[in-house]
Amino acid sequence: MSKKPEGGKSHKEERKEYTLNKLTGLGQEIIEDIEKNKVPSIKVPSRGTGNIIYDTAERYYVLGDRFGRRSLGNVKQIRKLGQMVYVGNFCKDLVAREKTATIREMYYVSEGWGISFKTQQESNIVGEDLEVTLGTTREELGLMPEEDGASVYGDLTLLDEGTEVNAAKMGKSGYTISPTIDQVDFLDHNVDKVLAVETMGMFHRLVQENAHKRFNCLIVGLKGQAARATRRFIKRVNHDLDLPVYICNDGDPWGFHIAQVIISGSAKLAHVNSQLATPDAKFIGVTASDIINYDLPTDKLKDVDVMRLKELSKDPRYKTDFWQTEIKKMLKIGKKAEQQSFSKYGLEYVVDEYFPAKFEEMENQA
Amino acid sequence: MSKKPEGGKSHKEERKEYTLNKLTGLGQEIIEDIEKNKVPSIKVPSRGTGNIIYDTAERYYVLGDRFGRRSLGNVKQIRKLGQMVYVGNFCKDLVAREKTATIREMYYVSEGWGISFKTQQESNIVGEDLEVTLGTTREELGLMPEEDGASVYGDLTLLDEGTEVNAAKMGKSGYTISPTIDQVDFLDHNVDKVLAVETMGMFHRLVQENAHKRFNCLIVGLKGQAARATRRFIKRVNHDLDLPVYICNDGDPWGFHIAQVIISGSAKLAHVNSQLATPDAKFIGVTASDIINYDLPTDKLKDVDVMRLKELSKDPRYKTDFWQTEIKKMLKIGKKAEQQSFSKYGLEYVVDEYFPAKFEEMENQA
Numbered sequence: 001m002s003k004k005p006e007g008g009k010s011h012k013e014e015r016k017e018y019t020l021n022k023l024t025g026l027g028q029e030i031i032e033d034i035e036k037n038k039v040p041s042i043k044v045p046s047r048g049t050g051n052i053i054y055d056t057a058e059r060y061y062v063l064g065d066r067f068g069r070r071s072l073g074n075v076k077q078i079r080k081l082g083q084m085v086y087v088g089n090f091c092k093d094l095v096a097r098e099k100t101a102t103i104r105e106m107y108y109v110s111e112g113w114g115i116s117f118k119t120q121q122e123s124n125i126v127g128e129d130l131e132v133t134l135g136t137t138r139e140e141l142g143l144m145p146e147e148d149g150a151s152v153y154g155d156l157t158l159l160d161e162g163t164e165v166n167a168a169k170m171g172k173s174g175y176t177i178s179p180t181i182d183q184v185d186f187l188d189h190n191v192d193k194v195l196a197v198e199t200m201g202m203f204h205r206l207v208q209e210n211a212h213k214r215f216n217c218l219i220v221g222l223k224g225q226a227a228r229a230t231r232r233f234i235k236r237v238n239h240d241l242d243l244p245v246y247i248c249n250d251g252d253p254w255g256f257h258i259a260q261v262i263i264s265g266s267a268k269l270a271h272v273n274s275q276l277a278t279p280d281a282k283f284i285g286v287t288a289s290d291i292i293n294y295d296l297p298t299d300k301l302k303d304v305d306v307m308r309l310k311e312l313s314k315d316p317r318y319k320t321d322f323w324q325t326e327i328k329k330m331l332k333i334g335k336k337a338e339q340q341s342f343s344k345y346g347l348e349y350v351v352d353e354y355f356p357a358k359f360e361e362m363e364n365q366a
Numbered sequence: 367m368s369k370k371p372e373g374g375k376s377h378k379e380e381r382k383e384y385t386l387n388k389l390t391g392l393g394q395e396i397i398e399d400i401e402k403n404k405v406p407s408i409k410v411p412s413r414g415t416g417n418i419i420y421d422t423a424e425r426y427y428v429l430g431d432r433f434g435r436r437s438l439g440n441v442k443q444i445r446k447l448g449q450m451v452y453v454g455n456f457c458k459d460l461v462a463r464e465k466t467a468t469i470r471e472m473y474y475v476s477e478g479w480g481i482s483f484k485t486q487q488e489s490n491i492v493g494e495d496l497e498v499t500l501g502t503t504r505e506e507l508g509l510m511p512e513e514d515g516a517s518v519y520g521d522l523t524l525l526d527e528g529t530e531v532n533a534a535k536m537g538k539s540g541y542t543i544s545p546t547i548d549q550v551d552f553l554d555h556n557v558d559k560v561l562a563v564e565t566m567g568m569f570h571r572l573v574q575e576n577a578h579k580r581f582n583c584l585i586v587g588l589k590g591q592a593a594r595a596t597r598r599f600i601k602r603v604n605h606d607l608d609l610p611v612y613i614c615n616d617g618d619p620w621g622f623h624i625a626q627v628i629i630s631g632s633a634k635l636a637h638v639n640s641q642l643a644t645p646d647a648k649f650i651g652v653t654a655s656d657i658i659n660y661d662l663p664t665d666k667l668k669d670v671d672v673m674r675l676k677e678l679s680k681d682p683r684y685k686t687d688f689w690q691t692e693i694k695k696m697l698k699i700g701k702k703a704e705q706q707s708f709s710k711y712g713l714e715y716v717v718d719e720y721f722p723a724k725f726e727e728m729e730n731q732a
Contacts, residue, residue: 099574101713102567108663108709146567147589148517148539160537171526171550173514173542178570180538201468201512204544208465223513297474343474347467 010159012183015140016095022134023092023141030085041071042081044133045271052270054316059279060265063132082115083126084133091130094142100180102144103127132271139179139228149177149229151200153207154218156237159185167218172207174219181229186241189218194237195355196220196281198249198258202339202350209351215359218243226262228269231276234262238278245278246362248355251286251296252336253308256323259283264317284358288329291337294354297344298335305336376525378549381506382461388500389458389507396451407437408447410499411637418636420682425645426631429498448481449492450499457496460508466546468510469493498637505545505594515543515595517566519573520584522603525551533584538573540585547595552607555584560603561721562586562647564615564624568705568716575717581725584609592628594635597642600628604644611644612728614721617652617662618702619674622689625649630683650724654695657703660720663710664701671702 026042033040045051046066055062070081090109094101101109106127107120117123131138138144153174156167160178164187167175178184195217197203203221206212212219218237222230237243247262249255263281265273291298301309312318313327330336342350392408399406411417412432421428436447456475460467467475472493473486483489497504504510519540522533526544530553533541544550561583563569569587572578578585584603588596603609613628615621629647631639657664667675678684679693696702708716 099713100570101709102570102706104567104704104706105571105709105713108707109713111663111710144567144570146565148566151514151542158537163535163537165535165537169529169531170536171524171529171531171541171544172546173544175537176517176539176542178537178539184537199512200514201470201510204466204468204510205471297477338470340468340470341474343467343471344477347465347471347475 039073060273060277061270091141144179149227151221154212155190157188245281296337405439426639426643427636457507510545515593517587520578521556523554611647662703
């Protein structure tokens, strides 16, 4: 099975054109206002909590219809609008030259703009304003976070920076998802699913036990809370390559939520969840039921764990029977377990027994 | 210029044989004691502060001559000695089968041993005891930390897991140093130096500006405090490939010390510094002088920065004129600066101006 860029234009080229059009459009809107003798203003969708809605059809948070206007006719908004135009211009230059800058670098670059930001927080918010106004991601605007995303191991061939790479032939640590994952093309693959795990400890266990061959899967090492680039990668392999995604994390509220943010997105990023959320991804463990069924080594739930579990149980993303049952069960047993705790039964157990059982269970459900 | 494994045995095979001999030797020592009707005991070098010495000739911390004995004749030590033998046996199995386990996995595996550890801290210490007793690294014993090391970009060809990879042809994020870096062979390279930087933001800047081609260098993204695997990698490229190493971090006491630990090792790991420290590596910035000369955007030193700078000034690793001058200067100006602050002059400035000036300065000194 294989997917190649069609019609000559790569994913990267398509996105470049789309983003440049969006940025140019923003400038044109202002120019048109001036030509019509109107006071220039920009419509900015509201990101306040009142405008963040859980979309039950899409199964992730989205922004509602509310928006504000930034107008040059309002003294308080002149500086904000000026900043947006400067950042937009900076991003247009980045995208046109196929460059990126970290949000930290942009903050320093802005020292020369005369409308300088007081703190990086202020410049970050303007970056997010632009993201939500244009309906594009910050990464597509060329603005990058500091850190790379997850590690990927398995038979997936990508075109990154003009080089063909195969994630099963890059050394033990595999392919690193860079913040610019949207400039990467998927050329070919020979897997039928994706298995994402929370820790690099488990990632290396899976690689060592040849889990990628045994389960015919891509192995993704999330490194804790998944970076935006990781979430985008998972979305793309699920959506573009039709690969089912399974997530296995530590059996505690934090592991649950790392999975849930991949599945249903976060409220804070409601405006880009359509790019980041993978509603069909499945959390396969470690569940409270696993803790009991496999008699895993556990730690007692701390107060903060109990509090967090109770919060999750009220969250719309956890309204399914599966989550409600597992959260209640964990509260009842008062215990949590790490994904590496399967090594109680030997290092290979998790690959020889646990994952095969889980995959069988998933297939029976499907 | 190229270095290939000589005499048929790869670096990996040599280290495997060496480590297996060391582990077998430990067991034989005990057996010999028994055969001679002596109470078995093991000599364990002391890792107490009194036995950690800064070696001015080697230019890193080493352990002194003091040692203790773990004897089965001492009731208090029976458990400790038993644990060491179990861990040693576990490691021998790992090394023989060319497997690794995380220190977390070992902790869970030990549940089946009957001499179980009360906390992971306890099992970690036994791992370090074994490391110091055998004069080998924990990684060579097959015991791994959770996280991967730095990212490497540039024309270096390695043999990792039987696959030849080139760190300039692996996508934007390059080659990830895995905890098992000592099982990797350097096959070939076409660079004349190594440039290590603290942040992935700067790493991606350097890759984007083609710094690897312009300076004919490997680019290493340290990701903050360098992991043991990263330090081992830097040591090996410096020692095995004769490449000079330059480090550029944030201009603050924490950036200084990230460099210093790569250069001179840490006191805590005195017993393995001969494997990890690279005394010829050079810190090239950001210095207090750079902050003044380049008029960089700065932040005020916090109390904790001032305290840390004063500590460093008394540390034997900072006794050189260079460090004493720079620490005093930073305390005097009361300011610190990040490496990304050069973007005040545009994103390319750091590669167009700063690094060329620094490399010229280094060559004039040499």
